[in-house]
Amino acid sequence: MAKRLNVDEINKAINLYVNEGKSINQVAKIMKRSSVPIVKILRDNNIEIRKIGFYNLVKCLGEYAKKGRTKESHPLFNKHHSKKTKDKISRTKLSEEWKERVGNKAIEKMKNSKYHNNLSGENNPFFGKHHNENTKKIIGNKNRGRIFSDVARLNMSKSRKGKQKSEEHLKAIYKALNLQPNKPEKIIINLIKSNNLNFEYVGDGKFLIEQFCPDFIDKKLIIEVFGDYWHNLPEYKERDERKLKVYYREGYKVLVTWQHELENTSQVFNKIEEFIKC
Numbered sequence: 653m654a655k656r657l658n659v660d661e662i663n664k665a666i667n668l669y670v671n672e673g674k675s676i677n678q679v680a681k682i683m684k685r686s687s688v689p690i691v692k693i694l695r696d697n698n699i700e701i702r703k704i705g706f707y708n709l710v711k712c713l714g715e716y717a718k719k720g721r722t723k724e725s726h727p728l729f730n731k732h733h734s735k736k737t738k739d740k741i742s743r744t745k746l747s748e749e750w751k752e753r754v755g756n757k758a759i760e761k762m763k764n765s766k767y768h769n770n771l772s773g774e775n776n777p778f779f780g781k782h783h784n785e786n787t788k789k790i791i792g793n794k795n796r797g798r799i800f801s802d803v804a805r806l807n808m809s810k811s812r813k814g815k816q817k818s819e820e821h822l823k824a825i826y827k828a829l830n831l832q833p834n835k836p837e838k839i840i841i842n843l844i845k846s847n848n849l850n851f852e853y854v855g856d857g858k859f860l861i862e863q864f865c866p867d868f869i870d871k872k873l874i875i876e877v878f879g880d881y882w883h884n885l886p887e888y889k890e891r892d893e894r895k896l897k898v899y900y901r902e903g904y905k906v907l908v909t910w911q912h913e914l915e916n917t918s919q920v921f922n923k924i925e926e927f928i929k930c
Contacts, residue, residue, distance in 0.1 A: 657685070662693050669694060676701075819860055826857020826865065836877045837867060839914045843921055844868070849928075851875060861902055864895045873928065874904050880911045905930070 657665065665683055668674040669690075676694075680687040694701060773779065783791065833841060837855060844851045851868040859869060868875035876896075882888050899906050907927040913920055 665690055665693055823857055831856040836911045836914050862898050864898055872904050874899055874906045876908045878908055878910050
């Protein structure tokens, strides 16, 4: 057990801290003690504990003052990051190009590994086996709220791309989302109710045509409500084209109503009436 500091040692510690501007760690190092008893001595003697290293601050300011505190005196003046450091900085921004590059590299590394070759296909002990419903629930609960890395998300996205989801799976997703009508859809709902039209709101996923969910349906008639912002984005336009092709192929007639058109509800109603008569 370390001996207690005597009076001379206490005075020395106070002098180092107060008069010479040493930090608590520096005083502790000179006294060959831990910082805990030094802090206790200072508090017992009602000496205010500095929040920053005063000695280091004075030394730093002194050096800058000697050099006139110009930009040339800054330690990083006229220095540049190396290419390696720049790459590290750019990675923190998680650019799409970097994610794709790293993702592809990780996939290739995994495919070329001995471990992957030994456990791929029929060599894998889980080949042809499936989790039971109870195990799936346990895995789902454990993964709920889990944050995946960008590489992991990229790999999962690539593995799912092009795979067709079953109707039951899609309905379960829509049910979990608990979708409610948005403002434009509510305007159409009010028009339908006030004019006794037979259209039903199915935008919550209760009715699917392949993987697509129409907004309103009446037998073979569909009304789609497109928001001015989202449905003018390139990815939405491409999806809308695919969706309409599926509807037409399955024998449905489609009326597209844009958000800005709903400012004149009487005009929209006339449009719907004409659509029904066709």
